[in-house]
Structures are given as C-alpha cells and as structure tokens.
Amino acid sequence: MTIQTTTHLNFRGDARQALELYRSVFGGHLVINTYADVGMPAELPGADRVVFGLVAAENGFRVMGYDVPGRAEGSIVGGGSTRRENGSTVTDQALFVSVGSETLDELQGYWDALAVDAVVVEPLAASAWSAGFGMLTDRFGVTWSFGVTAAEA
Template identity: 35%
Template sequence: MPMLLNPYISFRDSAEEAMTFYRSVFGGELSISRFSEYGAGDPAERDKVMHSMLTTGTGMVLMASDTPDGMEQTVGDNVSISVSGDDEALMRGWWEALAEGGTVSMPLEEAPWGGLFGMCTDRFGVHWMLSIGDAGS
C-alpha cells in the first residue's frame, strides 16, 4: 500500500451530518464506523462516529470522527493530518521524529481494529495521526 496523507476532522456529535454533507458536495463513497463496533464504554457514546471516510472518484479522501465527551475539542484546532501505510520501520521513524519535542496524546500501539495507531502534536502545534497496517482503512 502506498503512503497516504489525509486531513482528519474532529467534530462534537456532528461527524455523520458533516460527512453526509461533504458527500453531497464532492460525491463518492462514505463509510462510517461507530464506537459501539469497538466496545465503547459509555452507552451514551455508542452511536457516535468513531471513524468515517469519504473516498471520492477524483481520489480525494476525507476522514472524520466525533470527539468523545471526555475529551477536549476546540473548533479551529480540530483538524489533524492522518498518515497511513504499511512500512512499519519507516513510519515508526516518522512517529519518533514528529513526537520529539511535542506531545503524545495516544502512544503508537496496537489498535482494537488492527494494526498500530498513535496520535501526537508536534513541536509546531500540528496534530498528527499515524496508522500502520490494518489501522489505515
């Protein structure tokens, strides 16, 4: 699989509505996974969007999710860059470089959906999400 670089937008309870709107604008196929599919602990959040992906016929990919109630979410600070791929050695090197001098909000480790996943903010304030292996889909 080639390396993919995509915008990832975090919403507060409106990811499905927003992504449905973006599909109406850009076309394409929209997939949505809910927290309930991965054993969400809080019953109030089971139907929220854990991950959604819009893939257009022009090759554009846009991803989004709902931010759980227990996590801070600020409009204007709610866009991350998602990098997905299979080359674990290369991507671990990227992870280490991006995290150095920054803040790790979720360590790069096995994800419930497969593969490895981690989130960090680099020293310049840019939010990153890295998915290695199965986590990139």
Template identity: 35%
Template sequence: MASTLNPYLNFRDKTREAITFYQSVFGGELTISTFAEFNMADDPAEADKVMHSQLTTPGGFVLMAADVPQHMPFTEGSSISISLSGADEAELTGYWEKLIEGGTVVEPLSKAPWGDSFGMAVDKYGVNWLVNISGAAPA
C-alpha cells in the first residue's frame, strides 16, 4: 500500500456539523466515531463528541476531522490551508461556490497571473481553502 497524506482538521464541538457540511460539498461516504464508542470519554459531557471522522469522496479526496476535548488546548483557525486543484472547471467552481456559503472570500476565484483561475476563502468553520483551476496550456 502506498503512503498517503490527508488533511486532518480539528474543531472544538463543531466537527459533526463541519464534516457533514464538507460531505454536502464533495459528496462521498462519511464515517463518524465518538469518544464514547472507544471508551475515551473521561467527561460524560464529551461522550458524543467526534473522536474521528473520515470523508472519502467519489473523486478520491480523503478529509478527516475530530473534536478537541476541553482539557486540551485549542486555537480556532491556523496557518494550514486545504488546496483543491485540477482542470475540471465546473467541478472545482461548484466546490468553491459551496465552500464560500457563509464564509469569507479572501481572493475571488478569477484569472491569475500564471494563467490559471485561483481563489482563496475561509469557510464558515474557519478553514482556509485554496482553489486552483488549470488554465489552457501555453502554446
């Protein structure tokens, strides 16, 4: 089996809502496990929080996320961005439109100096997204 690298997002009490939102954007199969399912909830108030979730999309994307327990430090937002790139303009524009709903557009999805279409946004859960749609190959 080849090694893989997947984005893993952390939230404080918002994972179930956020990962379900990403499923509505990208489609795919979603699995969610709680702290209680693995007997990992020291605090009964955290039993139903998400210990691990994984979204596997029809296009082969894998996105994972979890709730950070109250006893662990957590700062919302980060220096991490998730990049979506490819040549399928309709597909990537569709993802962009869904991701910006309730979020903030940092750079509008538009023609970039390097010839591709590029946009930056922060979704309604504070996650940074970069979308790059390949332009026509130079002649």
C-alpha cells in the first residue's frame, strides 16, 4: 500500500496566478475549476475564483490551491513572515512547502524561477547538513524550503 500527500494552499483571490506560477516553475499540468464551474451563478462576485486547483508534474511535484470565499485582500490564508535572525529561522507561519532533489543543479533551476519577486530567507547554498539548502517566500506569501537530499541506498 502506498499513500501520497499533497500540500493544499488556501489563497485570498490569487490562487490562479499562484498555481500558474508553480506550473511554470515545476512543469506538469494545471487543472483549474472555478466556483461558477461547480454551479455558482457566474454573475455573482467571486464566481471566477478557484474552488479547485491542482498542479501535478511527472517529476513528483504536486500542489493544490483554492480561493477561500469572502475577503479578497491579502495573500495566502494564515500567512505571516519567515526570516533569519541571529543564525536561526524565525517564523509565525504554520507551514513551509519543502522541495528536495538529489542534486543542487536540479534544485537551482526551480529556485531561480521561484525566486523572481520573492523574499530570500536563506540563499540556496551548501550548509552544514546538506549539499544545498535555501528558503524563500514567494510573491504569494508561500514559504518554500529547498534541500539536497541524500540518495537512498
């Protein structure tokens, strides 16, 4: 038996733009369904927002997202900030999305694409515990942790 987990991100009106970015970075296919697609009258405010969104790539990347009903300002629901301070990561965010690969070269391309208009928390570089580690908060308020993982024996 196997299971699969997929991060589900909750946005306040910009789920479509975030999911389009993630697809452009990680590849794969994008599925978007709006509230209107599932029966909300198209003339109502918010009917064009995302009720179900998915990016799935053959490289293993998967993320879901949707726009929570109601308030549209702000970014990711439950957002906050993450920063480095005195050699430690300080955050009030409930989650990070973690991306791992066996090589720094593979991670670097994803990092470079996602880093556009992002806040770099920790540059992607060799660390005491990994051949590559970095953190950034993208333009939608999602914090990503990148790390080179050891090859399994």
